Amino acid sequence: MIVLDKVNKVYDDGFHALHDINLEFKKGEITVLIGPSGCGKSTTMKLINALNTPSSGKVLINGKNIADMNPVELRRDIGYVIQSVGLFPHMNIGKNVAIVPNLKKLDKDVTDRKVDELLDMVGLDHKVYRTRFPSELSGGQQQRVGVIRALAADQDIILMDEPFSALDPISREQLQDELIRLQLELNKTIIFVTHDMDEAIKIADTIVLMKDGKVVQQGKPESILRHP
Numbered sequence: 001m002i003v004l005d006k007v008n009k010v011y012d013d014g015f016h017a018l019h020d021i022n023l024e025f026k027k028g029e030i031t032v033l034i035g036p037s038g039c040g041k042s043t044t045m046k047l048i049n050a051l052n053t054p055s056s057g058k059v060l061i062n063g064k065n066i067a068d069m070n071p072v073e074l075r076r077d078i079g080y081v082i083q084s085v086g087l088f089p090h091m092n093i094g095k096n097v098a099i100v101p102n103l104k105k106l107d108k109d110v111t112d113r114k115v116d117e118l119l120d121m122v123g124l125d126h127k128v129y130r131t132r133f134p135s136e137l138s139g140g141q142q143q144r145v146g147v148i149r150a151l152a153a154d155q156d157i158i159l160m161d162e163p164f165s166a167l168d169p170i171s172r173e174q175l176q177d178e179l180i181r182l183q184l185e186l187n188k189t190i191i192f193v194t195h196d197m198d199e200a201i202k203i204a205d206t207i208v209l210m211k212d213g214k215v216v217q218q219g220k221p222e223s224i225l226r227h228p
């Protein structure tokens with residue numbers, strides 16, 4: 001579980017981006033952060049990823065203050081999926097998806113099987129695509145690879161910052177379904193940023209609505225719908 005305890009973020013230029021944020025992100029849940037541009041979603045994600053430090057308050061992962069955690073270890077435990085996928089151009093798709101398992105020196109056969117399974121699951125036939133390079137895939141296909149790379153890594157926490165926004169509507173719906181299905185199996189802590197309320201309602205266990213650096217509402221999708 002991830003806890004933000006009275007977190008404030010004031011940037012170097014004096015801008016107060018987050019005001020007394022108290023949040024809990026539960027294991028096994030998809031929590032969706034939603035709100036207008038500039039409301040503090042990325043700032044929140046960067047605090048959890050230790051790319052940024054709170055000006056006051058604490059970020060705790062399983063009870064440990066991340067300020068006291070080793071950054072290398074933290075990177076290994078937290079997956080990050082962003083819109084601009086960030087595949088390594090000199091590595092084929094199979095190697096890209098297996099990057100974290102290989103870094104962790106997990107069993108190669110198990111990793112290979114998992115990579116093939118994940119590729120097939122998002123409609124990229126492993127026999128065709130495993131040995132291709134990122135430049136040989138469409139933008140939408142690369143996006144799928146970015147998502148399954150995060151899922152292949154045995155990380156407990158996955159931060160997803162508008163991961164599906166570049167996809168066509170059909171691929172987008174398919175990946176939303178895949179994510180929900182996979183999460184039922186994988187039981188991770190997923191934090192998902194989106195601008196799209198329909199997407200939020202579809203995939204979220206909990207929705208956190210932000211505005212001007214504050215949490216204005218949080219709860220199950222049904223309760224957010226009832227009190228818009």
Ligand code: ADP
Nearest residue numbers: 009010011012013014015038046051052053054
């Ligand atoms: P911090 O104050 O937390 O150390 P930095 O000053 O290091 O943050 O800024 C982090 C990054 O965000 C920098 O690369 C900077 O260019 C960028 N940045 C600065 N101002 C803004 C802004 N108003 N909106 C978005 N990004 C910004």
Ligand code: ADP
Nearest residue numbers: 011013015017036037038039040041042043044
């Ligand atoms: P969102 O992800 O919801 O669009 P952000 O967390 O990126 O919002 O930004 C929240 C606010 O903080 C914005 O007003 C943005 O301009 C400001 N901001 C972001 N990064 C920096 C920075 N490094 N320095 C100063 N201000 C920043």
